[in-house]
């Protein structure tokens with residue numbers, strides 16, 4: 001009973017934060033959703049122009065991932081802005097659910113900006129790459145949701161160290177690059193020449209979801225065991241960041 | 254009547270070296286408007302943030318509504334609201350969205366949230382602009398959005414850190430009425446301000462804090478009686494201001510000299526001034542005079 005009540009309240013708090021920080025601002029500036037789409041689009045254009053057909057699906061999966069990453073890591077400057085400039089975080093600490101539903105709402109708000117890009121890339125994946133199995137899309141959704149959650153938490157975690165939002169302006173593009181373009185997100189893990197480096201790639205929280213999506217699209221083949229391990233790895237990534245973040249947020253300084 | 258906020262020998266340091274609060278002890282009674290006064294850097298915001306469970310005390314205890322700010326932070330948080338100093342609403346959202354969704358996040362049912370959002374936006378004179386994004390509002394209007402957010406909650410204790418900064422005189426008096434109204438409804442309001450007229454007008458009691466120490470706490474009359482001078486005499490046009498020192502502490506304000514003095518001192522000084530043709534103005538001391546005497550001491554920790 002208490003649990004159900006708490007859950008209802010949690011959902012309502014998330015909804016409030018999403019509306020206030022996501023939906024209403026998005027209506028003011030829908031163009032926000034364009035910029036994270038541009039780099040992966042350019043990439044796609046190159047491949048098409050040069051006629052490199054067989055790697056277009058990689059570019060589509062990588063593109064989807066990088067759109068989610070770009071729109072999730074912004075959590076870092078959003079949260080810092082709310083804390084340091086608006087000081088509205090102090091007000092949201094004083095709510096029943098505290099900062100967690102507030103943060104989930106912020107992150108969901110950012111996801112709104114990612115939606116148009118996701119739809120475009122999703123449609124291309126369906127038509128160009130012929131990914132039309134329901135289970136494939138379930139894997140996509142799960143993998144992208146995990147990416148969103150983990151990268152948003154990383155963003156929030158970084159934001160808690162900032163003393164001015166200018167501290168942070170540099171990080172969003174860096175993290176987008178480091179999470180989207182360096183690890184095997186736009187290319188298969190097999191292309192990494194050294195074994196040690198392959199393992200190292202798993203440090204990035206985007207490696208596992210990208211590999212799962214590449215497998216779901218039939219680009220690489222993985223065993224059930226590997227699939228299970230990849231999902232477990234995501235769980236581990238998420239748990240580590242959650243614990244770090246939770247410890248940071250619990251601090252009254 | 255119980256205590257809304259009780260701090261006992263409260264010490265705070267941010268960096269482990271410089272003490273920002275140095276044994277602050279004070280009690281705010283339930284249902285009163287309490288003004289925390291002090292110079293820039295005196296520790297007002299620090300005190301408020303500790304009482305709001307946003308900051309940890311380094312030493313000493315603070316209780317809000319009888320509960321400890323560390324042990325019972327969660328319980329306290331549901332019963333208080335804060336307007337942080339120099340906060341502002343998001344430029345891309347509207348006053349309505351701020352107040353309404355904040356109330357939802359605080360756990361208020363939708364219909365009640367809508368009713369209270371309307372009521373307090375109206376009270377803060379924001380109803381006409383409730384759907385205009387805050388980026389298109391004036392600075393004072395934005396300030397009022399935050400006050401509306403805090404006041405519209407169900408909180409029993411409201412912490413308002415400089416809520417009237419940047420407000421025009423009419424908005425300011427509206428805000429004052431709303432603060433008094435909150436107190437009449439049984440809520441406790443702790444407010445910081447640099448406006449002495451405001452403190453005199455709205456507060457039941459005030460504390461003056463100087464460099465982390467509470468210098469005096471009491472009603473405005475009590476605080477003023479802590480000062481031995483009942484009168485202030487403003488003199489202008491004399492050749493040698495030195496001789497004013499005989500009457501009491503002298504402060505220069507532009508071309509004028511302000512002397513704090515006793516009733517007999519005031520009478521005497523006024524006569525001298527009339528004789529010599531100085532311009533003179535005699536009045537009772539105000540809270541501001543008391544503040545300058547009591548809080549005017551060196552602010553050691555300032556500007557670090």
Ligand SMILES: Nc1ncnc2c1ncn2[C@@H]1O[C@H](COP(=O)(O)OP(=O)(O)OP(=O)(O)O)[C@@H](O)[C@H]1O
Pocket residue numbers: 267268273291292293294295296297298299300338554555556557
């Ligand atoms: N985050 C912080 N880290 C280090 N020192 C701080 C921090 N916040 C405040 N201080 C110091 O604590 C002291 C008290 O600051 P505080 O903000 O409480 O003053 P205040 O009375 O609210 O002043 P004002 O009237 O200017 O708002 C100041 O010396 C300030 O430099």
Ligand SMILES: [Mg+2]
Pocket residue numbers: 297298299338414
């Ligand atoms: Mg302050």
